[in-house]
Structure formats: structure tokens, C-alpha cells
Amino acid sequence: MAEPLIEFKDVTKRFGEKTVLDRVNLEIYEGEVTTIIGLSGSGKTVLLKHIIGLITPDEGTILFRGKPITDVKKSDIAMSYMFQGNALFDFMTVYDNVALPLRETTNLSRPEVKRRVMTRLEQTELADAARKYPSEISGGMQKRAALARALVTDPQIVLFDEPTTGQDPVRKNAILSMISQYQRSFGFTAILVSHEIPDVYFISNRILALYGGSIVFQGSPEELEDFDHPFKREVIHSLEGLQKELTGLHSRRQFKMRYRDQLSGDAIGATYSVAVFTLEELDTVASRLGHEAAQEAIKSLGVFLDKHFGAIGGFSTRHSMNEYVTVLPATDLAEAEGILGNFIRDFQVQEQAILDIWTAAQRRSDSEECVALTMLAGTAQGNPSQELESVIDLAKHQQKVIARIRCITQGESR
Amino acid sequence: MAPPEQDKEKEAPKGPARLLAEPFALTGRKAISWIDNMGASTIFLMRAFVKIFRPKQFFKIIEQLYYIGAGSMLIIMLVGLFTGMVLGLQSYHALVKFGSEGALGTLVSLSLIRELGPVLTAIMITARAGSAITAEIGSQRISEQLDALKTMRIDPLRFLISPRIAASIISFPLLTALFDVIGIIGGYISGVVLLGVNAGTYLHRVQSSVEMKDITDGFVKAMVFAVIVTTVCCYQGYFAHMRTDSHGARAIGRATTSAVVLSCVLILVADYIVTSLLI
Numbered sequence: 001m002a003e004p005l006i007e008f009k010d011v012t013k014r015f016g017e018k019t020v021l022d023r024v025n026l027e028i029y030e031g032e033v034t035t036i037i038g039l040s041g042s043g044k045t046v047l048l049k050h051i052i053g054l055i056t057p058d059e060g061t062i063l064f065r066g067k068p069i070t071d072v073k074k075s076d077i078a079m080s081y082m083f084q085g086n087a088l089f090d091f092m093t094v095y096d097n098v099a100l101p102l103r104e105t106t107n108l109s110r111p112e113v114k115r116r117v118m119t120r121l122e123q124t125e126l127a128d129a130a131r132k133y134p135s136e137i138s139g140g141m142q143k144r145a146a147l148a149r150a151l152v153t154d155p156q157i158v159l160f161d162e163p164t165t166g167q168d169p170v171r172k173n174a175i176l177s178m179i180s181q182y183q184r185s186f187g188f189t190a191i192l193v194s195h196e197i198p199d200v201y202f203i204s205n206r207i208l209a210l211y212g213g214s215i216v217f218q219g220s221p222e223e224l225e226d227f228d229h230p231f232k233r234e235v236i237h238s239l240e241g242l243q244k245e246l247t248g249l250h251s252r253r254q255f256k257m258r259y260r261d262q263l264s265g266d267a268i269g270a271t272y273s274v275a276v277f278t279l280e281e282l283d284t285v286a287s288r289l290g291h292e293a294a295q296e297a298i299k300s301l302g303v304f305l306d307k308h309f310g311a312i313g314g315f316s317t318r319h320s321m322n323e324y325v326t327v328l329p330a331t332d333l334a335e336a337e338g339i340l341g342n343f344i345r346d347f348q349v350q351e352q353a354i355l356d357i358w359t360a361a362q363r364r365s366d367s368e369e370c371v372a373l374t375m376l377a378g379t380a381q382g383n384p385s386q387e388l389e390s391v392i393d394l395a396k397h398q399q400k401v402i403a404r405i406r407c408i409t410q411g412e413s414r
Numbered sequence: 415m416a417p418p419e420q421d422k423e424k425e426a427p428k429g430p431a432r433l434l435a436e437p438f439a440l441t442g443r444k445a446i447s448w449i450d451n452m453g454a455s456t457i458f459l460m461r462a463f464v465k466i467f468r469p470k471q472f473f474k475i476i477e478q479l480y481y482i483g484a485g486s487m488l489i490i491m492l493v494g495l496f497t498g499m500v501l502g503l504q505s506y507h508a509l510v511k512f513g514s515e516g517a518l519g520t521l522v523s524l525s526l527i528r529e530l531g532p533v534l535t536a537i538m539i540t541a542r543a544g545s546a547i548t549a550e551i552g553s554q555r556i557s558e559q560l561d562a563l564k565t566m567r568i569d570p571l572r573f574l575i576s577p578r579i580a581a582s583i584i585s586f587p588l589l590t591a592l593f594d595v596i597g598i599i600g601g602y603i604s605g606v607v608l609l610g611v612n613a614g615t616y617l618h619r620v621q622s623s624v625e626m627k628d629i630t631d632g633f634v635k636a637m638v639f640a641v642i643v644t645t646v647c648c649y650q651g652y653f654a655h656m657r658t659d660s661h662g663a664r665a666i667g668r669a670t671t672s673a674v675v676l677s678c679v680l681i682l683v684a685d686y687i688v689t690s691l692l693i
Contacts, residue, residue, distance in 0.1 A: 052565050074567055087562035089554075101566040104470060104573065153566075 003066060005030040005157070005189055006051060008215075011060035013046060020046050022213035023060070028206075033183055033190040035200045038210035044193040045084065047210065048159050051191065052081045078156040082163055084193075086146040088134040094141075095121070095130040098149045105153070120148040124178070125290055139166050143175070151182060160192040170299060172196055174291035176203050177321065181286060202321045255317035255325075273336030273381050274388070275314075275326045276395040277305060280374040282322040297373065298322060308343055325392055333381035340379055344402045375403040458571075458652070459579070459645045465572040466580045474577035475584075482543045482578070483585030487592065493538050494593035497530060498522060498600020505601075506609050518611050519619030522601035523594075527628050531594040533685055536586065536639035540677040544647040547578060548673040551651030552666035560652070575648045579641065586640035587633040594632070631692045638688055642680045647673040 004027035013021040020043040028034050028051075036044050049055040050062060053069070062069045064077060080101075088097050099117045102108055108116070121127045124144040129137050134145070143163065150158055160179065164172040176196065180203035183190045194200045201207070201221035209217035209224070211231040217224060279301060286294040302324060305316050309326045316326040328336055378399030382391030466475075505521045551574060554560050560570045598620060605611040650673040657665045 054561055054564060079565070081562070081565035083558050083562060085558055087558040089559055089562075091550075101568070104568045105566065 002029055004028060004063075005065060006069075006191075007063040007066075008047075008050070009061045009063065011050065011057045011062060013043075013050070013055065013057050019213055021050075021057070024210075024213070024215055026208055026215045026218060028189065028191060028208075030189050031187055032205035033180065033192065033203055034206040034208060035192045035194055035204040036208045036210055037194065037197065037200070040195075042210050043213060044210055045161055048081075048161055048191065048193055051157075052079055052159055078153065079159065080150040080153060080155040080157075081159045082146050082150040082161060084161040084165055086134070086142045088142055088145055088149075090134055093131050093133055094126060094137065094145045097134070097145060098152050101149065101153050116152055117148075120152045124148045125292075140168075140171055143167065147175070147178070151186075154186060155188055157189045157191065160190065160194075162193055162195065164194065164196055170292055170295045173199055173295040173298070176200065177286060177294060178291045179203065180321070181283065181291075202318075255315065255327075271330070271332050271381055271383050273328045273331045273333060273379055274391045274395045275309075275328065275336065275340055275377060275379045276319070276392055276399060277301065277324045277326070278376040278396075278399060279322045280376060281372055285373065301375070308346065309339075312339065319392065325395075327388075333379065336379045336381065340377060344377070373405040374401055376400065377402045455645055455649045458575075458649050459641065462571045462575040462579055462645075462648070465569065465576040468572055468576075471572070471577060471580070474573070475580045478577045478581035479585055482539065482581050483589065486539050486542055486585070486589055489538055489542055490535055490589045490593050491596045493534060494526075494531075494596035495600040495603075497534060497593075498526065498597030498602075499604040500600075501525060501530070501597070502601035502604035503609070506605055506611065515605075515609075515611055516615045517619060518601065518605045519616040520623040522605070523598050523620040523624050524628065526594045526597040526601075527624060527632050529685070529689075531590045531597065532586075532632050532635040532639060533681060535590045535593045535636065536643055536681045537678055539582075539586065539589065540643050540647070540674055540681070544643050544677055545670050545674050547644070547647045548651040548654075548670045549666055551575075551648060552654035552669050555652060555655050556662060556666060570652075575644075575652070578648060579644045582640035582644040583637055586643075587636040590632060590636040591629075634692065635685065635688050638684055639681050642684055643677045646677045646680065650676070 006028040008024050008026045011021055011024045012019065024047065036047060038044050046055060050057060053074075064072050069077075088094075089100070092100065095117060098120055099113050102113045102116060118127065118130070121130055124147055126141060126144055126148060129141055129145075134142055137145070143166070147163065150160075163179065164175050167175060176199055179190060179192070182188075183203075192200065192204070198221075201224075204221055207217065207219065207221055207224050208215050209227075209229075209231050211229075216229055216231050217227050219227075279297060282294050282297070285297060298318075298321075302316070302318060305324055305326060309316060309328070312328075314326050314328045316324055319325040328339060331339070376399040378395045378397065380391050380395035380398060382388070382394075465471075501522050502518060505518055505525075506515055509515045509517055509521065551560075554574070560574075563570045563573055602613070602616060606613045606616050650669040651666075654665045654669040655661075657668060659665075660668050
């Protein structure tokens with residue numbers, strides 16, 4: 001395995017009598033999105049502040065590329081931090097806030113500073129608010145301004161302290177989607193502290209679980225699904241609501257529970273079918289209409305799926321950033337294909353369906369640009385002795401285009 | 415190894431002896447805390463002072479000069495005018511008993527230039543700009559803006575404190591000079607215009623009594639007061655989050671009060687010390 005970029009070795013931190021971090025050991029790898037999860041007050045922000053150097057440990061060592069972080073020059077670590085409370089400077093405009101690190105720590109010319117700042121402001125949909133002060137913009141816009149400031153210096157490592165606090169479900173997912181997109185585009189290492197379970201699973205390569213002052217789990221989101229520990233009952237289950245805020249569909253946990261309940265009680269050999277729906281080119285929608293528009297499209301599709309399949313006993317959940325999975329109990333492949341055919345006919349005949357998805361996305365955007373949107377669907381049959389994930393993979397391989405919008409204008413759906 | 419506080423707890427006397435010892439212990443703790451803070455604020459000043467000469471400071475100093483200096487001109491002129499007028503009024507009635515009302519110009523000008531000008535200017539700037547500095551830096555501390563500067567590799571001392579110290583050192587003497595001039599005019603208004611002292615006598619006495627040493631001593635005091643006021647006000651705001659008597663917005667309020675009161679007391683203490691050294 002690659003050498004960790006950042007490593008904690010037996011890091012301990014106390015505030016008075018209280019031990020917040022107790023012999024914490026963890027590894028963070030370069031180029032990945034690592035999310036730290038835990039209950040409120042468990043020490044996630046304290047842990048994050050150790051990485052940036054705002055707090056020093058009472059015991060233990062923090063290593064950066066194998067060397068103690070105290071021995072590494074600050075100029076050799078390009079790191080930035082996005083605070084939970086934003087920490088914008090009230091006496092500066094949004095533009096000046098974002099420009100501050102460039103003006104104070106680089107020798108870039110004014111035109112170059114302006115170009116970089118405006119690029120970030122446009123990416124975070126704040127170009128119109130550039131000359132406003134933080135007190136004159138909404139909480140959501142302040143959060144995006146803080147994000148723009150964190151990214152303007154093109155850092156190697158970016159720390160995000162609860163980046164979605166106070167946002168509505170669409171904006172939460174839009175921010176997470178934005179972080180994921182920037183991380184992929186610029187290749188920085190992202191370290192997040194978040195409560196947004198399971199939405200953060202979609203963008204994270206690695207999860208660190210902080211419980212009782214220690215890291216009790218380090219691994220992928222898939223490995224966390226199989227992790228058996230009191231942490232899961234106390235933290236994951238309490239944070240993961242019964243229904244996801246964005247789509248109104250089942251959460252992944254509820255989805256799996258229902259899958260087990262409905263299908264394990266059936267006779268051995270009983271079949272079910274799985275349908276996988278994918279919205280392609282969501283990244284293009286995000287970049288041309290904005291991340292909120294992309295999330296609104298996803299949300300609208302979820303609502304439509306629930307309305308159609310929920311009525312006939314199916315249950316659905318969001319499987320990844322742009323994918324939904326629907327299970328149809330006691331349904332073989334032929335029946336499932338028939339149900340899917342009805343769904344497609346409804347979808348196409350009722351042009352309003354896909355237009356609704358487009359309209360919802362457009363409402364969240366100021367752009368009137370043409371954007372293509374393609375929906376894929378595929379089915380597969382499974383039985384209770386098979387792993388659900390393998391059936392889902394099979395369905396994904398069978399996907400074909402069921403609806404497409406080439407250039408979205410009013411009244412046109414194909 | 416037990417923390418020092420626990421060791422002291424083990425050694426503390428019990429019963430009636432404790433009641434007798436407690437006032438001394440309390441006084442001792444206060445004195446040690448005070449000396450700690452004096453040392454810490456001196457280090458704070460030294461670190462901020464050397465950063466005045468780092469790059470990218472010029473425009474920040476100009477901005478603070480505008481706020482501390484230009485922004486205080488009106489209040490300084492107003493206070494200077496009425497200080498001069500009341501000094502002229504009181505001095506006239508004292509001097510006329512000895513038939514020495516002709517010395518009014520000497521008394522007004524030397525009192526203002528040597529003492530009242532530097533002291534009252536410093537106190538008025540403390541009230542206007544010093545309290546605002548404490549409140550502003552305190553709120554920036556509480557809302558993690560100072561931490562945000564550190565995460566951007568911007569030194570908060572260089573960015574926030576050094577320009578204020580530089581601007582104060584420049585503006586305090588200039589505002590003191592303005593206070594003195596307006597004060598002398600105020601003395602002229604009350605003494606000459608209202609009470610009938612001879613104008614030529616008044617102005618001649620002002621010119622002949624005031625020496626260059628009086629003016630430079632006044633400016634030296636003004637610069638000393640500038641350093642004291644800015645250091646105290648910035649220090650109180652910068653460490654507002656570490657107050658033990660309060661937290662959050664209340665801590666900022668108490669820090670502001672402490673800054674103003676401490677600055678005024680230290681101005682008067684420093685006034686005596688500097689005067690005794692310069693005389």
C-alpha cells in the first residue's frame with residue numbers, strides 16, 4: 001500500500017480533565033477523499049485542527065510523508081481549511097475574502113488575481129455577489145464563499161469542517177458533489193468532517209470513524225457496511241435517517257433491512273428482480289447549469305421512481321451519485337422487463353415526466369444553456385442466496401438508453 | 415507527575431490558618447498573573463513591532479492611519495477647543511488675583527503642550543479607536559477569523575496588529591500637535607475674546623515661553639502613549655477567548671472595558687514616569 005500522506009501515531013489531546021483524543025492512530029492517503037465521522041463533540045474538529053497545525057498534541061506524533069510535521073516547513077505543505085462557521089472577514093467583500101490568500105502570500109499581478117478569483121466565484125455561483133459583504137448574503141452563499149477561498153490557492157490538501165451545515169438537502173448534495181468534482185479535477189487530497197450519512201459515502205474513498213476518543217474504523221464505505229461495532233448503532237444509525245432527505249426514498253440501511261425482511265422469509269429459490277437507473281452526463285449538467293441543478297435532477301428522478309414503483313410494491317434507494325436501484329420482490333426477469341417497459345412508456349408518453357426533471361434542474365440555474373440528459377435502465381433477476389451487489393452489477397451491464405434530451409428547449413423532450 | 419495546581423492544593427494550610435493565608439495567596443496570585451500578562455504583552459508588542467517592516471504593509475498602515483488618525487481629528491479638535499477654553503477661564507481667574515493675567519498665554523500653552531495635550535489626546539483616542547480595535551479583534555478571534563488567517567499562512571500579528579501600532583506611532587504625535595494648537599486657540603477665545611486679556615500679550619507669551627524641548631517632550635510622551643494604548647487594546651482583543659471570567663460576546667465586552675480602563679491608567683502612570691525622566 002502507498003505511504004500515507006498524513007499519519008497520526010498515538011496522538012492524545014486533553015482539555016483540562018477531559019481527554020478528547022486518546023491515542024489516535026490513523027492514515028490518510030494522497031489523492032483520496034477521506035471523511036471523518038462521529039457524534040457531535042467527539043473531537044472531529046479537534047482532530048482536523050491538529051492536521052492544519054492550529055492545535056498541537058499533548059502526546060504522540062503527526063507525520064507528513066513519514067516526517068514529523070513539526071520538522072516540515074509550512075511552505076512545503078499547501079493546505080487550506082474550510083471552517084464550519086465559514087470564518088469570512090466581515091469587513092471585506094466576498095471578492096476580497098477570496099482574493100486575500102493570493103494577495104498576501106503570492107506575488108501575482110492584480111489581473112491574474114482577478115482572473116483566479118472570478119473563476120472560483122463563477123464555479124461556486126457567486127459572481128453576482130462579488131461586491132457584497134458577508135452580512136449581505138445568505139448562509140448558503142457564505143458557505144460557498146468560504147469554499148471558493150479554500151480552493152483559490154490550488155492547495156494540495158483541503159480540510160472541510162462540516163461543509164454542508166445549514167444547507168437544504170439539494171445544496172448539501174450539491175456541495176458534496178462540487179467537492180468531489182474539484183477533487184477529481186485538481187487531484188487534491190480532501191479530508192472532510194461530516195454528519196451527512198450516507199451521502200458522504202458516495203464521494204468518499206475512505207472513512208475514519210471517531211468514537212470514544214479513538215479511531216475505531218478505517219476503510220472504504222463498503223467495508224463500513226459490514227463493520228460490526230457499537231459505533232454503528234450509536235452513530236451511523238442515528239445519523240442515517242429513515243428516509244433520505246434529498247429523494248424521500250429509503251436510506252441504504254432501511255433498503256437493506258427491507259430487502260432482508262421481504263426476501264429472507266420467502267421459500268428458497270424465490271426470485272426477485274433489480275432495476276438500475278442511471279442519469280448520464282450529470283457532470284456536464286453540473287458544470288453548465290450548476291451543481292444544484294444536477295442535484296435537483298437526481299431528486300426529481302427519485303421522486304418519479306418512488307411514485308411509479310412504490311405503488312406496485314417495489315422499493316428503491318440511491319446507489320451512487322447518479323444511480324438508483326429498485327428491487328421488485330417476487331418478480332422474475334420477464335415480469336420485471338414488462339414492468340420496466342410500462343415505466344418507459346409512461347416516461348415517454350408523459351413527456352411531462354422528463355420535462356419535469358429538466359424544469360427542476362433549470363429552476364436551480366440562471367443559465368439557459370442547452371444540456372443533454374440521458375437516462376439508462378437495466379434489469380436483472382436474483383434470488384436470496386445471491387449477493388445483492390452482484391445482481392445490481394448484472395443489471396448495470398444490461399442497461400440501455402430509455403430517454404434522452406439532446407437540447408433542452410421548452411416543449412421538447414426527445 | 416501531578417500538575418503544579420494539585421501540588422499546591424496538597425501543601426495548602428487547613429482550617430483557621432487557611433483563612434489567614436488566603437488573602438496573601440490571593441494577592442500573590444493576582445500579582446503573578448499581572449506580571450505574567452505584562453511579560454506576555456511585551457513579547458506581543460516586540461513580535462508585532464518587528465513585523466511593521468515586512469512587505470505588503472504600506473497600504474494597511476495607510477488604512478489604519480485613516481481610521482485612527484484622520485477619523486479622530488474631529489473629536490480631538492472639539493476636546494482640544496474646550497480644554498483650552500476652560501483652562502483659559504480657570505487660569506485667568508487664578509492669575510488675576512496676583513495681577514498676573516498677562517501670563518495667561520504662558521500657562522495655557524505650556525500646560526497643553528507639556529501635559530494636557532499628550533494625555534487627553536491619548537485618552538480620547540483610546541475611547542474612540544482603542545475600544546473599537548479591541549472589539550473588532552476580539553470578535554475576529556471568537557469567530558475564528560484569526561485562525562482562518564493562520565490556515566492561509568498569513569501571520570495575524572503582521573496582518574492586523576503591526577499596521578495599527580505603526581499608524582498609532584505616526585498619528586498620536588500629529589493629533590497631539592493638533593490638540594495643542596486648537597487648545598491654545600481655545601485659551602485665546604476665553605482669555606482674550608471673552609475676558610479681555612491683551613491679544614498681543616497672550617500671543618507673545620505663547621511664543622516666548624514655548625521651547626523646542628517642550629514640543630519634543632510632548633511628542634515623546636505621545637509616542638509612548640501610542641505604543642501603550644495600541645498594545646493593550648490589541649492584546650485584550652487578541653486573547654479575549656482566553657478570559658476566565660466570561661466567554662463569547664460577553665468576553666469581548668469585558669475585554670473592551672479592560673482595554674480602555676487599563677490604557678487610561680497606564681497612560682497616567684507612564685506620564686509621570688516619562689515626565690520625571692525628561693525633566
